[in-house]
Amino acid sequence: MKSIVCGIDLGTTNSVIAFLKDGFPHAIPVEEGTAIVPSVVSFDPGNGSRWVGRRARNRRAAFPQHTVTSIKRLMGKDTMTAVGRGSFRPEELSSFILKYLAERASEQLGARIDQVVITVPAYFDDAQRRATIQAGELAGLDVVRIVNEPTAAALVYDHVPSDLDTDSPYVLVYDLGGGTFDVAVIEIKGEIKEVLASSGDTALGGDDFDERLQGYLLEELKRQADLPDLKPDLSLSVRLLDIAERAKISLSDRPYVEIHEVALGMVDGRPLNLDVELSRTEFESLTEDLVDRTMDIVAEVLKEAHLEASEIGKLILVGGATRMPAVHGALSELFEQTVAHSVDPDLCVALGAAIQGGLITGDSVGQILLDVTAHSLGIKTLDTVDPETGEPDCFSTIIRRNTRIPVSRAEVFWTVADGQEKINVEVFQGESPSCSQNTPIGDFLYPLESAPASSAVTVEFAYDREGLVRICVDQKGYDNRKEVTLDIRQRRVEETGQAEAVETPVNYIAEKARRLALNERLPEGVKREIMRVVQVYEEAIRAGEDEARMDELEDELLEILDQAEEELEAVE
Ligand code: ADP
Numbered sequence: 001m002k003s004i005v006c007g008i009d010l011g012t013t014n015s016v017i018a019f020l021k022d023g024f025p026h027a028i029p030v031e032e033g034t035a036i037v038p039s040v041v042s043f044d045p046g047n048g049s050r051w052v053g054r055r056a057r058n059r060r061a062a063f064p065q066h067t068v069t070s071i072k073r074l075m076g077k078d079t080m081t082a083v084g085r086g087s088f089r090p091e092e093l094s095s096f097i098l099k100y101l102a103e104r105a106s107e108q109l110g111a112r113i114d115q116v117v118i119t120v121p122a123y124f125d126d127a128q129r130r131a132t133i134q135a136g137e138l139a140g141l142d143v144v145r146i147v148n149e150p151t152a153a154a155l156v157y158d159h160v161p162s163d164l165d166t167d168s169p170y171v172l173v174y175d176l177g178g179g180t181f182d183v184a185v186i187e188i189k190g191e192i193k194e195v196l197a198s199s200g201d202t203a204l205g206g207d208d209f210d211e212r213l214q215g216y217l218l219e220e221l222k223r224q225a226d227l228p229d230l231k232p233d234l235s236l237s238v239r240l241l242d243i244a245e246r247a248k249i250s251l252s253d254r255p256y257v258e259i260h261e262v263a264l265g266m267v268d269g270r271p272l273n274l275d276v277e278l279s280r281t282e283f284e285s286l287t288e289d290l291v292d293r294t295m296d297i298v299a300e301v302l303k304e305a306h307l308e309a310s311e312i313g314k315l316i317l318v319g320g321a322t323r324m325p326a327v328h329g330a331l332s333e334l335f336e337q338t339v340a341h342s343v344d345p346d347l348c349v350a351l352g353a354a355i356q357g358g359l360i361t362g363d364s365v366g367q368i369l370l371d372v373t374a375h376s377l378g379i380k381t382l383d384t385v386d387p388e389t390g391e392p393d394c395f396s397t398i399i400r401r402n403t404r405i406p407v408s409r410a411e412v413f414w415t416v417a418d419g420q421e422k423i424n425v426e427v428f429q430g431e432s433p434s435c436s437q438n439t440p441i442g443d444f445l446y447p448l449e450s451a452p453a454s455s456a457v458t459v460e461f462a463y464d465r466e467g468l469v470r471i472c473v474d475q476k477g478y479d480n481r482k483e484v485t486l487d488i489r490q491r492r493v494e495e496t497g498q499a500e501a502v503e504t505p506v507n508y509i510a511e512k513a514r515r516l517a518l519n520e521r522l523p524e525g526v527k528r529e530i531m532r533v534v535q536v537y538e539e540a541i542r543a544g545e546d547e548a549r550m551d552e553l554e555d556e557l558l559e560i561l562d563q564a565e566e567e568l569e570a571v572e
């Protein structure tokens with residue numbers, strides 16, 4: 001059997017195993033199609049059997065006393081955990097997770113796994129690192145290297161062709177996991193990556209967000225059941241925590257969640273039901289101070305590294321909890337730059353460990369090509385107006401640039417007038433806050449049910465690999481949904497929902513060009529040139545040319561249009 005080197009992110013909450021194949025790192029889907037394995041071990045005290053991962057996590061609610069979580073926090077400590085039939089050292093418990101990962105990955109790949117690279121937080125001391133190596137050995141693995149988690153993440157981004165080219169060698173890695181927060185500033189000197197400063201909070205992570213929400217849900221439950229003195233038992237607490245986590249995850253992609261839970265428990269023979277609608281804004285105000293705390297630590301680390309925020313060349317997001325929009329918001333504000341999140345934040349560290357493994361065995365690593373959105377995509381809203389025309393010109397982003405596709409995101413907007421009859425949904429792509437500086441993609445009319453001003457309308461964009469964006473508009477509280485499909489490459493809107501008349505396909509640039517070419521005041525030569533390029537462009541669309549070619553032609557066309565417009569201004 002062939003033997004390969006794997007990279008393992010042995011996390012506090014979740015662990016991931018990855019390997020290098022044909023020069024590219026892949027996370028191995030070891031559990032029911034997912035690569036993210038809960039770092040949980042559960043025991044049956046009766047027969048001594050043991051579960052790891054998802055099944056262990058599922059047992060946690062029913063058998064909390066037989067289940068261990070957050071083992072990583074104990075690493076390097078001289079302590080024993082009594083669980084199941086025995087008592088275990090932290091490295092023994094960790095070895096169960098490592099063994100499980102290696103065995104499952106080995107089955108999947110049909111290859112032997114005996115050498116591994118394991119990652120640890122940058123702040124881990126010698127004892128903690130040694131314990132990690134021992135855990136590997138106890139699992140029957142040869143730990144060829146221990147790598148710092150932020151360094152592993154930076155290694156991945158070394159191989160992602162990035163448009164964030166800067167001269168700065170400094171990278172900041174912001175890692176918000178389940179129970180811990182780590183931040184590190186790394187200096188890249190070619191192959192060498194040096195951690196200049198690192199800090200964090202070992203008691204701050206996604207779990208805290210869940211607990212906040214759990215507290216809020218419990219208050220709601222008490223209010224709805226009219227039981228102000230309700231004291232939740234362990235089972236109710238765990239269920240509320242699960243509901244809270246699911247709601248939190250859902251709010252990363254949508255503006256609201258609806259929680260409808262029945263029979264969360266029984267009180268005096270009466271079932272406890274919970275019905276809550278929670279907006280992202282409410283969730284963010286419940287948890288704002290947690291995000292602020294991470295930002296304080298970021299400021300500390302910058303200070304320790306003697307750097308200003310503006311000197312950081314790249315910002316890397318790691319950890320599942322960085323999917324929360326509030327985190328992006330706080331970071332983009334401080335760093336005034338796009339945040340690198342094109343690699344899955346929950347897989348990034350393991351992928352880096354796999355790359356490190358490959359480098360050790362002398363494999364070459366290729367450029368990782370990702371399916372990401374090349375531009376931000378959003379709609380025009382009224383928040384700001386163009387000072388010259390007085391027309392609304394605010395670009396409200398729905399899907400940010402560099403987001404992995406397929407992706408689906410929704411945002412909420414508000415109507416402006418009482419009884420407003422319709423909204424013209426105008427879709428743009430680009431990075432400017434003004435629509436006039438971005439590229440129009442298409443628009444369509446959305447008829448509204450009669451409602452007072454400021455009623456909510458949700459706009460959802462679902463972007464697939466073929467460059468099609470399904471847009472769904474929904475007037476909250478009314479049975480009024482409309483769906484259209486937009487072809488980003490062809491800039492075409494097709495109505496699919498309860499549409500009225502199907503509009504003629506709109507191709508904004510071509511249309512604008514044709515209009516300009518009719519302008520009497522333009523010299524003949526310019527008009528002919530416009531028409532020539534429009535024809536080439538339209539032919540390319542029909543022939544289904546690839547994106548690179550389309551971008552090239554589009555640039556050419558836009559350039560000619562700019563020139564023509566300048567000429568016209570000069571004549572006027
Ligand atoms: P760790 O490094 O601590 O093992 P992870 O990086 O796997 O942890 O992060 C786990 C945390 O990420 C959990 O709190 C989980 O709820 C959170 N998380 C995962 N996906 C999302 C999401 N889409 N939105 C918000 N939080 C998320």
Ligand code: MG
Nearest residue numbers: 011012177319
């Ligand atoms: Mg982690």
